[in-house]
Amino acid sequence: MHAITNSGWVEVITGCMFSGKTEEMLRRLRRAEIAGQEVAAFSPAIDDRYGEESLGSHAGSTWRATVVENTVAGVRSIPEHLNGEQVVAIDEANFFPGELVDVCEELAADGRRVVVSGTDQTFRGEPYHPVPELVAVAEYVEKLQAICTQCGEPATRNQRLVDGEPAHYDDPTVVVGAEEAYEARCRNCHEVRRDAPVDAATRER
Incomplete structure (x- = not known):
């Protein structure tokens, strides 16, 4: 994924709902854990589908996460919850305000690997901010697809x-x-x- 250097970076996993974004994030976090890296995961308070202190996928996988308010203050508090973790995961980025971009940039500048997932479009088919902005500043971007419930494409x-x-x-x-x-x-x-x-x-x- 990334050359072994002292620099941090940002990875964005995006796509529509049911495309496996969180499952892909969890896969990366499991690999990081196997590699002996400490992981800190965060999810927005607005998303309580998988419990108040966990992020989860539609496939049933979960990971313990710190819940933060989906406000400017909540986003700004993310670095305060860290205790030296090298990998920072942020799920459902589309529910956070634009300040999330600055926070991710700051974490990467501090030498951390930042893994972010979120849908990039609203139900109207329009950009779902701040995911497009995160895509623009990320070193790595993966856009996943689901299966159309109507035609199978x-x-x-x-x-x-x-x-x-x-x-x-x-x-x-x-x-x-x-x-x-x-x-x-x-x-x-x-x-x-x-x-x-x-x-x-x-x-x-």
């Missing part, structure tokens, strides 16, 4: 469904009273509604 986009239908472009992050789900889809099967939005209070059930 390689998937690169996140399909948001609200009450079983493609989400509207103007839908808020959470649609109150609605059932929400996500799928991986290819470019051709990805849908974002742009018709007149339906008020959440009158949305049909």
